[in-house]
Amino acid sequence: MAMRARKKIHAPRRGLMSNNVNTFDEMWDVLASSLREIHTKNASSLSFEELYRKAYRIVLMGKCGDLYEQVKQLEGEWLGQEIQKRITASITSSLLLAKEPVDVKDQSNERRAAGEKFLSVLREAWEDHQLCMGMITDVLMYMDRVVTTEHRKPSIYVATMAIFRDCVIRSNVRSDSDSVVGDVLKDTVLFMIQLERAGHVIERPLIRHCIYMLEGLYETITEEESSKLYLTMFEPAFIETSRSFYRTEGQRILEMADAATFCKIASNRIAEERERCLYTLSTLTESKIKDVLDEELISRHIAEVVNLEGTGVRSMIDNDRVDVLASVYELNSRVDKKKTPLTLAVQKRIVEMGQEINASATSAQSAKPVEKETNGDKKSEKEKEKEKPMNQQTMSAIKWVDDILALKSKFDRIWKESFKQDQGMEGAMMNSFSEFINSNPRSSEYLSLFFDENLKKGIKGKTESEVDSLLDNGITLLRYVKDKDLFETYYKKHLSRRLLMKRSVSMDAERQMISKMKVEVGNQFTQRLESMFRDMTVSDDLTSSYKDHIKKTGDPDQKKVDLEINVLTSTMWPMEIMSNNKDGEVQLPCIFPKEIESTKQSFEQFYLSKHSGRKLSWQASMGTADIRATFQRSNGKVQRHELNVSTYAMVILVLFNDVPAGESLTYEEIQARTRIPNHDLIRNLQSLAVAPKTRVLKKEPMSKDVKPTDKFFFNHDFQSPFMKVRIGVVSGGANKVENQDQRKETEQKMNEERGASIEAAVVRIMKQRKKLVHSQLMNEVLSQLSGRFSPNINMVKKRIESLIDREYLERVAEEPPTYGYIA
Amino acid sequence: MSSTAQTQEYVTLVSGDGFEFVVPRSTACVSGTIRRMLDPSSNFSEAITGRCVLETLSGVVLEKVCEYFCYNQKNKEQANVPDMDIPPELCLELLMAADYLDT
Numbered sequence: 001m002a003m004r005a006r007k008k009i010h011a012p013r014r015g016l017m018s019n020n021v022n023t024f025d026e027m028w029d030v031l032a033s034s035l036r037e038i039h040t041k042n043a044s045s046l047s048f049e050e051l052y053r054k055a056y057r058i059v060l061m062g063k064c065g066d067l068y069e070q071v072k073q074l075e076g077e078w079l080g081q082e083i084q085k086r087i088t089a090s091i092t093s094s095l096l097l098a099k100e101p102v103d104v105k106d107q108s109n110e111r112r113a114a115g116e117k118f119l120s121v122l123r124e125a126w127e128d129h130q131l132c133m134g135m136i137t138d139v140l141m142y143m144d145r146v147v148t149t150e151h152r153k154p155s156i157y158v159a160t161m162a163i164f165r166d167c168v169i170r171s172n173v174r175s176d177s178d179s180v181v182g183d184v185l186k187d188t189v190l191f192m193i194q195l196e197r198a199g200h201v202i203e204r205p206l207i208r209h210c211i212y213m214l215e216g217l218y219e220t221i222t223e224e225e226s227s228k229l230y231l232t233m234f235e236p237a238f239i240e241t242s243r244s245f246y247r248t249e250g251q252r253i254l255e256m257a258d259a260a261t262f263c264k265i266a267s268n269r270i271a272e273e274r275e276r277c278l279y280t281l282s283t284l285t286e287s288k289i290k291d292v293l294d295e296e297l298i299s300r301h302i303a304e305v306v307n308l309e310g311t312g313v314r315s316m317i318d319n320d321r322v323d324v325l326a327s328v329y330e331l332n333s334r335v336d337k338k339k340t341p342l343t344l345a346v347q348k349r350i351v352e353m354g355q356e357i358n359a360s361a362t363s364a365q366s367a368k369p370v371e372k373e374t375n376g377d378k379k380s381e382k383e384k385e386k387e388k389p390m391n392q393q394t395m396s397a398i399k400w401v402d403d404i405l406a407l408k409s410k411f412d413r414i415w416k417e418s419f420k421q422d423q424g425m426e427g428a429m430m431n432s433f434s435e436f437i438n439s440n441p442r443s444s445e446y447l448s449l450f451f452d453e454n455l456k457k458g459i460k461g462k463t464e465s466e467v468d469s470l471l472d473n474g475i476t477l478l479r480y481v482k483d484k485d486l487f488e489t490y491y492k493k494h495l496s497r498r499l500l501m502k503r504s505v506s507m508d509a510e511r512q513m514i515s516k517m518k519v520e521v522g523n524q525f526t527q528r529l530e531s532m533f534r535d536m537t538v539s540d541d542l543t544s545s546y547k548d549h550i551k552k553t554g555d556p557d558q559k560k561v562d563l564e565i566n567v568l569t570s571t572m573w574p575m576e577i578m579s580n581n582k583d584g585e586v587q588l589p590c591i592f593p594k595e596i597e598s599t600k601q602s603f604e605q606f607y608l609s610k611h612s613g614r615k616l617s618w619q620a621s622m623g624t625a626d627i628r629a630t631f632q633r634s635n636g637k638v639q640r641h642e643l644n645v646s647t648y649a650m651v652i653l654v655l656f657n658d659v660p661a662g663e664s665l666t667y668e669e670i671q672a673r674t675r676i677p678n679h680d681l682i683r684n685l686q687s688l689a690v691a692p693k694t695r696v697l698k699k700e701p702m703s704k705d706v707k708p709t710d711k712f713f714f715n716h717d718f719q720s721p722f723m724k725v726r727i728g729v730v731s732g733g734a735n736k737v738e739n740q741d742q743r744k745e746t747e748q749k750m751n752e753e754r755g756a757s758i759e760a761a762v763v764r765i766m767k768q769r770k771k772l773v774h775s776q777l778m779n780e781v782l783s784q785l786s787g788r789f790s791p792n793i794n795m796v797k798k799r800i801e802s803l804i805d806r807e808y809l810e811r812v813a814e815e816p817p818t819y820g821y822i823a
Numbered sequence: 824m825s826s827t828a829q830t831q832e833y834v835t836l837v838s839g840d841g842f843e844f845v846v847p848r849s850t851a852c853v854s855g856t857i858r859r860m861l862d863p864s865s866n867f868s869e870a871i872t873g874r875c876v877l878e879t880l881s882g883v884v885l886e887k888v889c890e891y892f893c894y895n896q897k898n899k900e901q902a903n904v905p906d907m908d909i910p911p912e913l914c915l916e917l918l919m920a921a922d923y924l925d926t
Contacts, residue, residue, distance in 0.1 A: 048860040048867035049876055056923060131864070138859035141925065 024063045027054045031067075032074055035139075039078055039132050051139045064146045068156065071140065075133075075160045079167040083125050084181075087168060090121040091184055112195060112202075115188040119206050122185060125168065126213040133160050154221045165217045165229065185210060186234050190241050193276070197245065204280045211281050230282055238281070239288055242273075246296040254301055258311030263327040266297050270334075294335045302332050303341040313345040317414065325418035329425075338424060346411075346425070347432040353407055354436025361400040361440065394449060397442070401450035405473045408433065434480035442743075444483055448490035450474060451513065452497075455504055467509055475516050483789040484521055485757070486750055488528070495529060496573050499536055500566060501624065522787065532573060539566040542607070549606050565603060567616070590618075591675050593654040623647035627654075629696070631716050641718070643696065644726040648676050648684045653696065656714040664700065664711040671708075682706045687727055693720070694727040754789060758799045761785055763808060766821035774817040834861060835874045836889065842882030850892040851875075855925030879923060884916050888924065 031054050034046050058067050091114075137144060137157040144155045153159070169182040189210065192202045214234055219227035246269070253262050270293055277286040306313045306328065316325050332339040411429055419425045437443045451474055481487055498504040511533070518526045543564050592600060604616055625647050631639040645653065651674050659665060665673075671681055685706050689697040698713040699706070761784045765777060772780075778796060785791050800819070803809045812820040834851050836844045852858040860869045869875045877885060891907060898904040909917065 043866045044868055044871055046867055047876070048865070048869045049878065052856060052860070053879060135865040135867070138862065138865060141855065141859060142923075145925075 024058060024061060024066065027058055028067070028070055030054060031058075032070070035071070035074060035136055036078070038135050039082075039128075041128075043135060048139065052142070055140050056142045059143050059146055064143055065151060067140075067143055068147050068151075068153065068159075071136070071156055072159055072163065076163050076167060079129070079160075079164055080171070083129070083168055084171045087118075087121055087125060087181055088171070090118045091181070108195070111191065115191060116203060116206065118184065118188060119203075119210050122181075123206060123209045123213070126164075126216075127209070129160075129164050130216070133157050136160075158221060158223060161217060162221055169217065169229070182229075182233055185214075186237055189234070190238060193238070193280070194241070194245070196276070196280075197272075202280075207280050215282055215284075231284065235282075235285055235288070238285065239292055242289055243292050243296055246293060247300075250297045250301045254304060259305045259308040259313070259316070259328070260311060260321065260324045262301070262305050262308075263324055263331060266293075266331055267327050269293060269297060298331050299335045302328075302335065306332075306341040306345045313342060314349050317346065317349050317411075320410070320414075322414060322417045325414055326420075329419050329422070333422075339422070343425060343428045346414075347428050350407070350411060350429060350432035351436050354404070354433065355439070357400055357403040357407065358436060358440040360403075361396050361442075361446070394453070397446040397449045398453050400440070400446050401474070401477065404433075404437065404477060408473070408476065430480070434482065437477065437480045438482045443481055444487035445490045447474065447477055447481060448487055448494050451491065452494040455498060455506075455509055455513065457505065467506075468512070471509070471513050471516055475520050478517070478520060482786075484525060485753065485788045486746075488525060488788075489746060489750060489753075492529060492532070492573070495532060499532065525788070531569060535568045535573070536566065539568075542567060546603060546606055550602070567607070568619075590648070590651065591673065592651060593657075596651075596654075625650035629653070629718075631718050633716060639718075640723075641720060642724045644724065645688075646684060646727075648674075648680050649688055649727060651676065652681075652684060652688065656697075659714065664713045667706065667708045667710045667712070670712065685710075685712065691727075694725060696727070751795070754791065755795065755799055757785060757788065758791055758796050759803060762796075762800060762803060763821075766809060766819065769821070771812055771818060771820045774819065777819060831873045833873075836885060837874065837876040838880050838882040838885040839876075839878040840882050842885060844885060844889045846889050846892055847896075848873075850889075850896045853892050853895050853926055854888075857924065877924075880920055881916070884913065884920050887913055887917055888920055888926075891926070 031051060034051050037043065037046055055067065058064070134157075137155065140156055144157075147153050148155050154162075169185070170180050172180055189207055192207055196202045211230060211234070214230035215228055217229040218224070219229065219232050249269075253265050257265070270290070273289045273293060274286060277283055277289060313325065313328060315321075316328070328342055329339065332342045411433075415421060415425060415429060440446070451471075454470060454474070478484070478487065495510070498510070504510055514526050514529050514533070517529070546565065591597075600618065607616060608614065623646065625645055627643050627645065627650055629641050629643050631641065633639060643653070652670060655665060655670060655673055667681075667685070670676075670685070671678070674681070676684070685697070685699075687694060689695060689699040689712060690704055690706070696715055696718050698715045700711040700713070758781065761781050762777065765780045765784070766772060777800070778793070781796055782791060800809065804811065804819075807822055809819045810822055812818045832848060833845050834848050834857075836846060836851060836857075838844075848861065852861065857875060859865070860867060860875055861873070863870055880888065887909070894907050
């Protein structure tokens with residue numbers, strides 16, 4: 001270190017400066033001519049080092065500012081004279097006609113050729129300028145460094161770009177006109193785009209390069225993103241022309257074509273514009289042109305397209321045009337998150353189709369009463385006629401459900417394939433479904449019948465998964481039904497028949513159904529249904545344990561009657577099917593034959609010994625019996641048949657055991673001896689003596705009606721090809737659509753039940769809140785009950801009144817009306 | 824010819840007093856000036872021939888400059904590198920060369 005310190009530090013040789021002392025002007029002359037050489041593409045003959053050294057030296061001489069200005073001036077001269085001349089020369093008169101609309105074909109061709117020439121000249125000039133300026137900037141690098149840091153001026157590159165803008169783009173085309181080169185450029189590009197929109201092929205890369213140029217030039221010297229010439233000069237015009245183009249285009253297509261074509265063209269246009277932004281113009285424009293399209297082409301017309309007569313959404317739905325619907329959805333979702341017009345159209349169509357289904361169901365329905373009336377007073381005839389329309393009605397009910405399911409699956413498919421499983425659409429579609437389903441007052445009943453039919457017959461021979469999907473479909477409809485309590489009532493009724501008469505095909509399916517409903521509607525809903533099942537299993541146990549009991553006690557007499565018993569909890573089962581005493585008169589219990597009676601008593605003893613304090617009431621109307629009957633033919637032969645009859649029919653038939661052959665019993669006698677209610681007796685006698693295939697009894701006189709004076713004989717000539725004969729009770733067992741009276745009755749019961757649930761809800765809420773304003777109470781009640789049914793406001797009001805009367809509630813204040821809970 | 828210039832891996836740097844140094848192109852391009860000089864797209868004579876005559880620099884200085892180029896290339900993106908040995912008498916001239924060469 002010390003050694004080094006002693007060494008003398010030479011002053012640097014003044015080689016850079018003093019070698020050959022050149023003046024600024026001398027050096028600039030050399031530089032200027034070299035720069036011109038660069039512009040004329042003769043750079044290969046120049047030495048970079050020499051030019052650089054000259055510029056370096058000028059800067060060191062402190063003439064940096066002068067150099068900068070000189071270069072600018074040189075560039076200005078070059079661009080303003082040479083380049084501008086070249087470009088204006090390429091502008092032919094056909095391009096200047098830009099402002100006038102070009103209609104004539106050959107004129108447009110001419111213009112197009114001229115335009116392409118102009119654009120390519122411009123492009124060449126721009127690219128040359130870019131390249132040369134790149135080189136010049138390199139040479140003047142040292143100057144740039146000083147200029148930008150010390151003088152705070154834009155770099156020479158930026159400065160010359162601005163010169164290019166002013167001297168080329170903004171120069172007048174002709175000395176006598178106002179239009180500048182930039183305007184011609186803009187018009188030419190727009191013209192090209194117009195050609196492309198009309199289906200011509202244009203030179204995209206050429207335009208793209210000119211757009212690059214506009215993107216590379218800025219309004220200001222600071223070169224902010226937003227001051228690009230492209231954005232200030234070209235884009236607004238482009239957007240404006242596009243807007244007017246699509247405005248007329250939209251109207252044109254709408255007038256000429258159908259909805260499907262419109263969607264296709266619109267989708268194509270959207271793709272086309274996107275592509276144009278990618279390959280011809282700038283990606284900066286993409287979102288803006290998209291807005292223009294959305295607004296002009298879609299927003300403005302979508303509602304019209306959707307509702308287009310004959311080809312709109314309606315016909316698309318009808319013809320399952322899933323693809324077209326998808327594109328409608330696509331277009332609509334571009335402009336509207338909620339897709340209002342499409343949703344409305346779909347909803348409207350759903351409701352329309354649903355109403356058609358409703359109408360066809362009710363028309364089948366209304367056919368019945370007319371027939372009934374014309375049938376006059378002949379009861380037996382009416383009875384027979386009734387059988388048919390009833391079945392038809394049931395069929396129409398099931399058809400109704402099937403139709404709805406078909407409709408549902410149709411729309412599900414559309415939803416999945418066209419609407420991208422859109423949530424909002426799903427909700428709207430669900431609402432529409434529930435709207436028309438609930439507009440059919442009998443929907444609950446029909447739905448329950450549908451289940452009944454399927455559980456009785458429909459699922460025979462179907463695989464588990466088929467059954468599963470069938471039930472699932474039904475459950476989906478249940479979701480739409482508002483009056484779930486009404487459905488429950490019907491379902492209970494139908495279920496009880498199925499269970500007691502053993503009509504159900506598969507208990508597994510029944511249980512599956514219940515568990516599905518539980519998932520769908522909730523625990524409370526299925527409670528009673530489940531307890532019905534429980535009763536059935538308990539009864540099975542009871543029957544078998546009773547059999548064991550009989551065996552143990554070993555009473556030989558009892559062997560004659562095999563008892564199978566169902567003990568039902570009376571509150572859980574629909575009572576109206578058990579007791580038919582509509583008139584309210586006290587019905588004496590039926591007199592059973594003594595064999596049965598003793599069995600009955602023995603069971604009662606057995607049951608009460610197990611569960612004391614319970615009361616058994618026997619529902620003979622629900623039971624069946626297998627009896628073995630012997631028919632003594634007149635030729636002496638004996639024919640045996642096993643008859644499966646209702647309990648009442650069994651009681652009647654057993655009576656004939658004591659009647660000597662050839663003698664008869666009158667209707668009144670039978671009634672007196674059995675105490676079977678009139679209604680049931682008539683029906684049972686009808687099935688025993690009137691129905692042609694199961695005529696075990698003969699009746700005198702032979703008519704279809706049963707009159708109190710009729711006589712009945714045991715028919716020894718009863719014929720049947722089968723060993724076992726099932727004798728159904730006329731219009732008894734099967735689950736059918738209710739007639740008007742039954743319906744009224746159900747409704748009335750329903751209303752009572754609803755009243756009770758409303759009261760319960762009111763009390764529940766008030767107990768918790770103690771004090772509540774009327775409107776709030778109403779809201780809470782409605783929301784609590786909406787899961788089961790939609791309560792009638794008046795009914796709720798009445799119930800509140802009644803609760804006040806019964807002093808559960810009190811009026812606390814009048815304005816606003818407020819209630820208080822009385823503990 | 825320009826295509827050969829582009830593929831040239833080595834370039835020749837010539838000092839004002841006639842010394843020639845052949846260095847890899849990548850090391851020479853540490854200098855902004857030389858990089859621009861050799862830029863193939865600009866087509867200056869240096870770019871075509873791959874030979875740069877740097878008249879302002881003496882052989883001694885250019886030697887040191889080339890040494891620095893290599894040193895810079897070698898120790899690029901490394902920490903704790905040994906300092907380069909700079910003779911004090913060359914300091915000022917090297918400083919001027921650095922300014923000129925934009926390194």
